[in-house]
Amino acid sequence: MALIWTVEDDESIAALMVNIIKKTGHTYEHFWDGIELEKRLKKEGLPDLMLLDIMLRSTNGFDILKQWKQEAYTRHVPIIIISAKSAEYDKVKGLNLGAEDYITKPFGLREFRARIDAALRRVTPEALQIDLGAMKLLPDERKIFVDNEEIQLTQQEFELILYLARRAGHVVTRKELLKEVWGYGAETNSTRTLDYHVRSIRKKLDDDAQNPRFIETVHGSGYKLIKNG
Structure with missing residues (x-):
């Protein structure tokens, strides 16, 4: 069982992601924007995987991704971008910033679940340092x-x-x-x-x-x- 954090400000997409996560047997914490995520970071513990929207109301998801990959505390956490931005430029930017994967909206349920499972399989104990x-x-x-x-x-x-x-x-x-x-x-x-x-x-x-x-x-x-x- 893994702990997955979801950062998404669209209620319908958030509900869909959470529902899939629960069906796979994993646990989750949801955040509506970067401000809520920043507050949570001040507490103990990190997720095994984070699903991150790019077009958030208060924060740009690319900025969150960049910060997480620069900080020693958070850089090991795999991050999958979930975004309606489907241009090749955006996908390349996200991957170059350190994203584990890039999923465009709308997405198929089986593909979504498969990509989560694949990302979690790639997490090794050696990375948890x-x-x-x-x-x-x-x-x-x-x-x-x-x-x-x-x-x-x-x-x-x-x-x-x-x-x-x-x-x-x-x-x-x-x-x-x-x-x-x-x-x-x-x-x-x-x-x-x-x-x-x-x-x-x-x-x-x-x-x-x-x-x-x-x-x-x-x-x-x-x-x-x-x-x-």
Whole structure:
């Protein structure tokens, strides 16, 4: 059973896709636009496959596709474009941006199901990792490797580095880390726990805070995991 996310603003098409997904025994989450999808991304977990419309009301689907394929956290997720745009130019653009497949509307039910099944078969366990160059994380196995050597972290340390890795290249504030990794409320001002764990991780990664290879301190804000460390 796979989890499939659908992003479609046409109610009839959305209902059709969801109905097919349920009949195949898979589970789903539906989003009407890119704004809803962006909000969902802030929570834990990703789909095994995403079906993405291009002509959304609030967002261009090509922009969503491009962003997902650029981010370390989401790039492994296969994305099938579902669009009424049938020109060769649009198909080539979608595939060049990293789409797994391109289905034009209207589509046949059997073809639609077959393309979903084919995309899911192509997903391999090796793809379910976060690859940041010298650092690789396997979220499902709770493992982290640096220069192909496994590093032993505590559960809380792994949660912290995983949260940063999923936002690699972006500054994550201390307040956000305390809330999302530890569950502390907005009223919490203490950062001693966070800073202690960062120091511990740096020591295990042999990472110099003054000349960071992996975790960069952004003074007055928070931390950033460096891509391709």
